[in-house]
Amino acid sequence: MNTPADGTAEHAHTTAWIASVLRTRIAAGELTPGSKLSEEPLCAALGVSRNTLRQAFTTLVGESIVTRIPNRGVFVASPGVEEVREIYRVRRMIEPAAVLWGELTPQVLDGLETIVERAQQARDSGSVPAMADANQALHGAVVALTGSASLQELMDRVLAEMRLVFHSMASAPDFHSHYVDRNVTLVKQLRAGERQEAAEGLRAYLDEAEAELLVHLGAEQDRRSEMRQRAG
Amino acid sequence: MNTPADGTAEHAHTTAWIASVLRTRIAAGELTPGSKLSEEPLCAALGVSRNTLRQAFTTLVGESIVTRIPNRGVFVASPGVEEVREIYRVRRMIEPAAVLWGELTPQVLDGLETIVERAQQARDSGSVPAMADANQALHGAVVALTGSASLQELMDRVLAEMRLVFHSMASAPDFHSHYVDRNVTLVKQLRAGERQEAAEGLRAYLDEAEAELLVHLGAEQDRRSEMRQRAG
């Protein structure tokens, strides 16, 4: 039938496929937070029926990647102050828990070290995106210590929401460079088996990161409301 | 959480409505684990279109209340050994984390005490379902200490899955009476501010509960395969 615009979408599971396409585009910042996903244009663009698209929407709503307002449509989620607080509430629980009670095999520790090295290289070469990636990878790997797919999934969702937060900020300053050394320390402590100290340090790190992010976000919101005032 | 009267489908949000109806029926054990949810009969029974029902299905799949096998249909989830392990992997992380780092206000402590009292009364009157309810309520309340809606939601899903496990067991012996005293101790420790000890005890409790549940489940599976053999 109609081969979708962007390439090879076979008869695997159209719904899941569409959901994945949208997920990817949102994560890439191609679809910016707050923007509306109108059904008809998207149907045409993706080459699927409206019904299938709506089913994909329900999937993404369940992942809170997207927000549905009844009779108004679905919008790319645009996390604000409260969402950021919630993100850090989650992280402050599951990350230190993983550090305290996760399974620390030598291979896993090697993996963590590889990631922090990547982060250091990214910092040295001044690549902010690479640093962000490495940072997220590290914290994802920390949660993976739990061995729980559900917690890993929750963390993935949280990290995806974090990316949305960064996308919604016009100026994303080097939010991550400060924290590379902290991550090095964290992995070092894990290697040394100092779980208690690692967990404490991690909680302190998360507190600071949240505070800093909230400041940036507040400034961003002020800037935005000011622009709105100027425009109106 | 308002349970809508089982009447005619209103023009509110049919999809969400249907999802909630199915959720309730599954939680009540009306739809037993492993049973197939055929589209046409359900459409007729619920008075909705096949498309709407399928959309409700995707919601429930996202909550892993239900399993979808491509081209075969959706089935009520029937958690087995691996799912139980995963349940306790999650609980062993987030419950002790909540105990260690959650916010302990006097009101919340009062609430916890009310729940354990309810559990004690249920044990005294020998009501297993009431005991199970109180037990789940307590552990839900513990996770609520985190203040995080996401973690609360994850815990709710986990507890719902636990109910499915119990539903799938023909004989559900007094799995909970052993643990009432432990919960009393837990709340007492929280009241005393002995978080470290509370977390330790909670982890030990979860280990034991998991082991016992796995034994029951193993016996159940043996019984079942034996019956299958006898029948075939």
Add this chain to the structure above:
DNA sequence: TGGCCAATATTGTTGAACAATCTGTGATTC
């Protein structure tokens, strides 16, 4: 009995239609 194949049933997806709701525009009124 055991395996193969066609007939049947079920799922996955589409397209068009309709009711319900929202949005924006212009007319009316003060």
Add this chain to the structure above:
DNA sequence: GAATCACAGATTGTTCAACAATATTGGCCA
């Protein structure tokens, strides 16, 4: 001139009927 209201257009929510693709069933044959 600003606020209010009504109406037409657009969008969403849901249904129905159809079709392709896949699974299941039953019969047939060896």
